Amino acid sequence: MTRLLYETDSYLSKFDATVVRIQGEWVVLDRSAFFPGGGGQENDTGWMGGFEVKSVRSQGEEVLHQVSEHAMAVGDKVDCEIDWERRHDLMRGHTGEHLLFSMLSKLDPELELIKIAITPTKKSLVVKGGLSWPMMAQAQELANEAIAAQVPVSDVWVSKDSELITDIRVKVDRIHGDKVRIVKIGDLDKAACAGVHIQNTRELKMLLVTKLSSARPVGDYEIDFETGRQAMRTALRLSNIGLQAAEVVKAQPEHLVNALTNLKGELQVAREAVRVYGKQALAHLEPEKLQGVRLYSGVFEGLDKKTLIDSANDFVKGDRTVAIMASVDERLMLVVATSKDLEVDSREVLSDGLKAVEGKGGGGKNFASGGSGQPNGAKGALEAAKAGLLARLTKA
Numbered sequence: 001m002t003r004l005l006y007e008t009d010s011y012l013s014k015f016d017a018t019v020v021r022i023q024g025e026w027v028v029l030d031r032s033a034f035f036p037g038g039g040g041q042e043n044d045t046g047w048m049g050g051f052e053v054k055s056v057r058s059q060g061e062e063v064l065h066q067v068s069e070h071a072m073a074v075g076d077k078v079d080c081e082i083d084w085e086r087r088h089d090l091m092r093g094h095t096g097e098h099l100l101f102s103m104l105s106k107l108d109p110e111l112e113l114i115k116i117a118i119t120p121t122k123k124s125l126v127v128k129g130g131l132s133w134p135m136m137a138q139a140q141e142l143a144n145e146a147i148a149a150q151v152p153v154s155d156v157w158v159s160k161d162s163e164l165i166t167d168i169r170v171k172v173d174r175i176h177g178d179k180v181r182i183v184k185i186g187d188l189d190k191a192a193c194a195g196v197h198i199q200n201t202r203e204l205k206m207l208l209v210t211k212l213s214s215a216r217p218v219g220d221y222e223i224d225f226e227t228g229r230q231a232m233r234t235a236l237r238l239s240n241i242g243l244q245a246a247e248v249v250k251a252q253p254e255h256l257v258n259a260l261t262n263l264k265g266e267l268q269v270a271r272e273a274v275r276v277y278g279k280q281a282l283a284h285l286e287p288e289k290l291q292g293v294r295l296y297s298g299v300f301e302g303l304d305k306k307t308l309i310d311s312a313n314d315f316v317k318g319d320r321t322v323a324i325m326a327s328v329d330e331r332l333m334l335v336v337a338t339s340k341d342l343e344v345d346s347r348e349v350l351s352d353g354l355k356a357v358e359g360k361g362g363g364g365k366n367f368a369s370g371g372s373g374q375p376n377g378a379k380g381a382l383e384a385a386k387a388g389l390l391a392r393l394t395k396a
Ligand SMILES: [Zn+2]
Pocket: 039, 094, 095, 098, 183, 193, 194, 195, 196, 197
């Protein structure tokens, strides 16, 4: 059995202990301050007798420390040290999760905490229930008020039938054993938890939600958050991006979301109009005669790919017909279609056109398409493809 030093002092980062058992690269001590992970929080790492502790896990009543290539033997006294920077970050994340979920619960008591992940690179919780951005804003404000108020975090062990556990956030039937550890954030929150916590909310400095996304199953949401200096840096960066975006769309920052929503709607309407007018223009496209072949060609700005391809294929349903057409938006798309009775290979004509704009493409003998990141070169590409077609027709 390992005595769990982190349960009574979560700030103990250096300690000595005696090796009681060795199982390959896993070392068991009589006592340990290494947190083996739990409740979604990742395990500690650190050093033991000068060797690196790569991982820690619990097994029954023991804590196992993974120390590769060590020279320790049962009975050895070893000096241990936890990677404190990592542990303190994880404790902040873990306590931040208590605080954030507690504030969300105050706004909607029906919310259910499904999953927690507290690692050096990700702090997140999955919540079931109706969440929204305005709600996240309110919960963050409450959480950051609690951080500014420097609320102490404390814990107490009680028996399962104690009055103290009447209103904790974890259902009593999910607690195993007779004793329960209750972690309190002042009067704000009370939760049953065996993890490691900070002593005061001021250690969080700041709590910032960085992402709210739908999770599986439907109705679950994943909330990513950050704490400490990292949260401050991210908040400053995002605020600057928000102000820039507001300037781009010429809106007050407060109205940015509405402005973008309106723009998105307008873009959809405009795209549909371009599609309709593009189709009409294509329907009236007159072919030119080239070496006894009907050639339909043109550059169509903003025309969607599907309309372009469908039209090209429609044109070449007639005999001795070729279509060389380009659409232009942020990129250039070039399509070449030839009627089945012609010997000319669409891929070769496409390649003649794309050479002019360093594009790439492919296809079959009667239909080929490709793209390029040089939309300004559309006219040149079209002319190059037409010249290529003429040369091939003349040769044939
Ligand atoms: Zn906890």
